[in-house]
Amino acid sequence: MKSQIKYEQKFSLEFFPPRTDKGMEKLKTVIQDLSPLNPEYMSVTYGAGGTTQAKTLETVSYIQQHSPFDAAPHLTCIGATEESLTELLDTYEALGVKRIVALRGDLPSGMMDPGEFKFASDLVKYIKDTRGDTFKIEVAAYPETHPQARNCNVGIKWFKHKVDQGADAAITQYFYNVDSYLYFIDNCERNGIDLPIIPGVMPILNYDNLIRFSEACGAEVPRWLKCRLESFDDDQAGLLAFGEDVVSELSQKLLDAGAPGIHFYSMNQAEATLNIAKNLTFK
């Protein structure tokens, strides 16, 4: 963890693009409510091959033009063409966007052809080759190993390859086990990977959603945590309070260990993220 201590610790926030006008109005309030955290940037997810892509642009435009914060659009490359990526990068450049979260994404069911850009490393290289330093490039990292990687050494090998194409920083998949992050950072250092790796932190808002989402993305909810969360049944307030304690403690341990900040998966809700952030002390 030595190399991590050299970075100033900051918050960043992630939102998903609301599908409805009502959701967009709510998100505007959430952005306002989360402003006191003074995040380094607000990122907006992007549905690979999906129907919400225009909504990502709408949300990014709003943040960029109506908030004091930098917007960081996520951009997935699976199934994309050079033409579609160029068009979107041109639009983001015109909006003054300075940062892109470059991802592979997952092929939507039914779509078989990954197209020209098979891995996130292809996208990182393409952005770097065509835009130079216009955009700071963030990539995804997996302390618990990406579900499609044969083992963690293979995962690290391809992560290094992606970083070497020109990534500036990485954001991790969420996890609830501090050691997975610490071992991952050590493994990165041993493999000559030297860039800020910001832990992605998921507040606990809803038991069923957390379990379903974690199964889909390969994030582990430890058995002890699952059992405790299950025991809250319909006591949503109890679950939220317990979740805030657990995630605050996780985040503080990460900061104490020298993590270069916390990236909150806000789920477009302000309260839990705010309550957790209030409990934290930066080094």
Ligand code: FAD
């Ligand atoms: P990659 O880095 O390309 O890795 C994918 C897999 O391929 C890994 O198993 C890797 O080991 C392997 N691999 C990489 N390169 C090679 C190679 N050259 N040869 C063989 N194997 C290789 N998804 C969305 O759809 N929209 C989003 O907005 C979004 N945001 C995310 C934000 C974060 C912070 C994270 C952690 C994930 C996000 N995802 C998003 C999910 C992500 O798209 C999936 O996890 C996807 O399966 C992998 O994307 P990646 O960019 O990590 O892919």
